[in-house]
Amino acid sequence: MVDYSVNGSVAVLMVNNPPVNALGHAVRVGLKTGIERGAKDSRVRSIVIIGKGQTFPAGADIREFGKPSKEPWLTAVGNLIETCSKPVVAAIHGTCLGGGLEIALFSHYRIAVSSARVGFPEVTLGLLPGAGGTQRLSRLTGLPVAMEMISSGRHVPAKKAKEYGIIDEIVSGDLLKTALKFAQEVQSRPFKDRCLRYKVVPNADRVEEYASAALTQVKKKYKGFEAPVTCVQAVRSSAELSYEEGMKRERDLFLQLGQSGQSKAQQYAFFAERAVTKWQMPGGSYKTAKPLPVRSTAVIGGGTMGSGIAVCLLSAGLPVYLLEQNEKFLQSGVKLIENIMAGSVKLGKVSMETAKRAATLLKPTLSYDDIKDVDLVIEAVFENLDIKKEVFSKLDKICKPSAILCTNTSTIDIDRISSATSRPEKVVGTHFFAPAYHMKLLENIYGTKTSPEAVATVMKLGKTINKVPVLVKSCHGFLANRMNAPFGSEAIFLVEEGASPQEVDQVNEDFGMPMGPFKVRDLSGIDISWRINREVAKVLGTSITKETRFLGGNRYCGLNDDFYDKGRYGRKTGKGWYLYEKVGGKNAVADPEAEEIINSYRQRRGIVKRKITPQEIFERQFYSAINEGFRILEEGICNMPEEIDISWIYGFSYPKYRGGPMFYASQIGLQRVYDRICHYHETCPYSIHWVPNRLLKKLAENNVPFTQWANHVSKSKM
Numbered sequence: 001m002v003d004y005s006v007n008g009s010v011a012v013l014m015v016n017n018p019p020v021n022a023l024g025h026a027v028r029v030g031l032k033t034g035i036e037r038g039a040k041d042s043r044v045r046s047i048v049i050i051g052k053g054q055t056f057p058a059g060a061d062i063r064e065f066g067k068p069s070k071e072p073w074l075t076a077v078g079n080l081i082e083t084c085s086k087p088v089v090a091a092i093h094g095t096c097l098g099g100g101l102e103i104a105l106f107s108h109y110r111i112a113v114s115s116a117r118v119g120f121p122e123v124t125l126g127l128l129p130g131a132g133g134t135q136r137l138s139r140l141t142g143l144p145v146a147m148e149m150i151s152s153g154r155h156v157p158a159k160k161a162k163e164y165g166i167i168d169e170i171v172s173g174d175l176l177k178t179a180l181k182f183a184q185e186v187q188s189r190p191f192k193d194r195c196l197r198y199k200v201v202p203n204a205d206r207v208e209e210y211a212s213a214a215l216t217q218v219k220k221k222y223k224g225f226e227a228p229v230t231c232v233q234a235v236r237s238s239a240e241l242s243y244e245e246g247m248k249r250e251r252d253l254f255l256q257l258g259q260s261g262q263s264k265a266q267q268y269a270f271f272a273e274r275a276v277t278k279w280q281m282p283g284g285s286y287k288t289a290k291p292l293p294v295r296s297t298a299v300i301g302g303g304t305m306g307s308g309i310a311v312c313l314l315s316a317g318l319p320v321y322l323l324e325q326n327e328k329f330l331q332s333g334v335k336l337i338e339n340i341m342a343g344s345v346k347l348g349k350v351s352m353e354t355a356k357r358a359a360t361l362l363k364p365t366l367s368y369d370d371i372k373d374v375d376l377v378i379e380a381v382f383e384n385l386d387i388k389k390e391v392f393s394k395l396d397k398i399c400k401p402s403a404i405l406c407t408n409t410s411t412i413d414i415d416r417i418s419s420a421t422s423r424p425e426k427v428v429g430t431h432f433f434a435p436a437y438h439m440k441l442l443e444n445i446y447g448t449k450t451s452p453e454a455v456a457t458v459m460k461l462g463k464t465i466n467k468v469p470v471l472v473k474s475c476h477g478f479l480a481n482r483m484n485a486p487f488g489s490e491a492i493f494l495v496e497e498g499a500s501p502q503e504v505d506q507v508n509e510d511f512g513m514p515m516g517p518f519k520v521r522d523l524s525g526i527d528i529s530w531r532i533n534r535e536v537a538k539v540l541g542t543s544i545t546k547e548t549r550f551l552g553g554n555r556y557c558g559l560n561d562d563f564y565d566k567g568r569y570g571r572k573t574g575k576g577w578y579l580y581e582k583v584g585g586k587n588a589v590a591d592p593e594a595e596e597i598i599n600s601y602r603q604r605r606g607i608v609k610r611k612i613t614p615q616e617i618f619e620r621q622f623y624s625a626i627n628e629g630f631r632i633l634e635e636g637i638c639n640m641p642e643e644i645d646i647s648w649i650y651g652f653s654y655p656k657y658r659g660g661p662m663f664y665a666s667q668i669g670l671q672r673v674y675d676r677i678c679h680y681h682e683t684c685p686y687s688i689h690w691v692p693n694r695l696l697k698k699l700a701e702n703n704v705p706f707t708q709w710a711n712h713v714s715k716s717k718m
């Protein structure tokens with residue numbers, strides 16, 4: 001795992017543990033042995049540590065966390081490097097992260113290629129750097145930079161890292177050759193003063209001021225997360241304690257975080273995000289299917305979703321034809337795109353160059369003829385089957401045979417849309433989440449005839465446009481909206497029965513959702529839910545009236561309709577479930593008029609308001625969604641619980657530190673979840689989503705561990 005060689009008077013320790021040279025046990029042993037050997041080797045006067053392949057070590061081996069730790073620990077290896085009698089040079093390329101950066105900070109010199117990045121991403125795993133990072137970085141960079149870097153987990157480019165003092169020299173050409181030369185040059189220099197443990201933290205007397213500023217920042221930016229706050233505390237101790245005491249404090253805080261539920265959930269989410277890239281479907285998988293090249297695109301529809309999608313494509317450097325049905329809509333779409341771009345530049349999310357390039361890549365058009373040669377089309381017109389079929393029929397006639405035809409439908413079965421074409425194998429769902437330019441989830445959906453090649457293309461496209469793509473099998477509502485349906489319905493039923501929208505929202509926000517369901521409805525528009533309900537009724541061959549209490553045999557609550565009738569559409573009208581300071585305002589406050597609408601609705605229906613506990617609010621929303629999640633797994637709509645959890649994290653901003661609804665269920669205990677679902681099945685009649693799922697029952701009864709759930713899932717996708 002660590003190859004030892006000697007070149008002239010320099011020993012080279014080459015870490016060879018693909019793909020990211022993680023510092024697992026064997027690597028730690030290899031580094032220890034290599035340093036000891038180099039120190040004793042009479043030919044050697046300095047030592048280079050370098051990574052083979054794509055990177056310098058990108059951190060500790062996360063797979064070892066939670067298992068009994070095996071010596072030598074990383075800190076012991078680091079101490080050996082720092083106290084070595086010969087100077088040690090870290091030669092950095094790729095991503096030098098976490099434990100990797102700690103090893104570099106124990107080394108006496110650090111050189112890097114300009115494309116390298118360094119950072120402490122432990123915080124994103126619910127941890128802090130546990131091998132001296134919090135004590136040593138501040139000695140180099142000062143407290144504010146160390147606090148910010150460690151609590152954010154940001155990857156810092158080599159050039160910036162040099163400005164911070166982390167990197168001594170940026171080098172070009174062959175890294176190993178340059179490192180050998182550098183290591184030779186430093187052989188005659190004294191290097192004790194290069195050992196960070198002997199340095200004092202600059203401006204240590206201002207630690208109180210720096211820590212309080214950093215804490216205010218992280219509490220606001222990472223609401224609910226424990227690790228960022230603990231990171232600041234750990235860095236703070238580097239200024240308040242001796243080096244040895246600080247290292248001990250860091251170790252204690254690292255262990256404390258490591259045992260927390262948040263860290264377990266965040267580590268799970270790290271691997272889950274990678275697991276979902278390994279997609280499979282009948283007839284193909286990520287291993288066998290080859291994506292088609294996507295060099296040009298078209299978006300049909302310049303509304304909110306279409307414009308947002310166009311922004312994603314343009315930002316990734318892809319040319320986009322924006323197609324609309326008339327000049328007015330087209331201009332409005334172009335304006336929306338320009339506004340989103342300008343906003344993103346202002347917020348520093350997109351560079352000015354990217355925005356300028358995007359403007360040249362956008363081609364507004366009213367003619368289908370213009371898009372006949374594009375590689376991929378995304379339809380984002382109104383959520384209506386007839387309209388979508390009309391669009392796909394036109395696309396079928398006009399687009400080149402190899403073009404991939406995508407639909408941004410949020411609910412409609414892909415087969416129903418692809419039936420309008422002569423090439424259903426090229427038709428695939430690419431469901432973006434609003435706002436499309438911001439939310440990271442891309443729910444890709446295959447129909448019964450979609451080819452693995454089309455799927456491979458949109459999975460790759462997801463990565464290209466910086467999304468997290470998750471593949472699901474087509475059904476009504478797919479994965480995310482199918483689970484969101486009971487979650488949202490229960491929120492309204494709870495208000496119907498006696499809770500206030502504020503109480504429901506508070507429970508959700510206390511759990512870590514950025515916004516409660518009623519604030520979300522006000523944001524997305526009550527008129528939108530009103531219209532969706534009518535579409536659902538139409539599909540069911542019925543209509544909704546003031547008296548409707550059931551839809552398709554399921555409980556229906558018309559409260560949303562009452563708000564709609566009063567013209568309260570949400571933020572866009574300045575009032576909805578809440579009152580806002582102005583039309584388009586953001587500050588939601590409780591509104592007596594809204595309360596009046598709810599009370600009169602209850603009176604009309606003879607509902608006696610009752611007190612509902614926060615626990616019931618929580619369970620009815622989240623457990624009904626979890627029950628649906630098991631149904632989705634059982635039906636093979638997805639392959640593994642990770643696909644559900646990642647969809648919630650990136651589609652609905654579910655708190656990462658809870659892992660996702662399925663992981664959360666595993667932490668509560670499936671038997672308890674199942675029992676509560678049975679309870680609500682009895683107490684909340686006429687809701688199919690409370691019928692306890694059989695897969696959940698089976699897993700609960702057999703106490704199946706989370707990692708084995710996928711083995712019990714329908715194999716229909718294989």
Ligand code: 3H9
Pocket residue numbers: 019020022058059060061062063074095097098099100102121122125128129130131133271274275
């Ligand atoms: C730490 O260092 C603690 C210390 O302070 C103190 C300890 C005492 N371990 O992301 P990719 C796997 S905490 C194990 O697709 P990319 C990954 O699961 C650590 N495995 O590649 C995947 O496996 P598979 C601090 C790891 O090129 C494969 O490698 N460091 C680790 O898009 C490829 O990964 C971090 O948090 C790991 N550390 O991105 C860095 N890292 O193929 C975490 C990756 O089976 N890693 N794998 O699915 C990353 O951020 C990205 O992997 C990286 C490369 C940017 C490096």
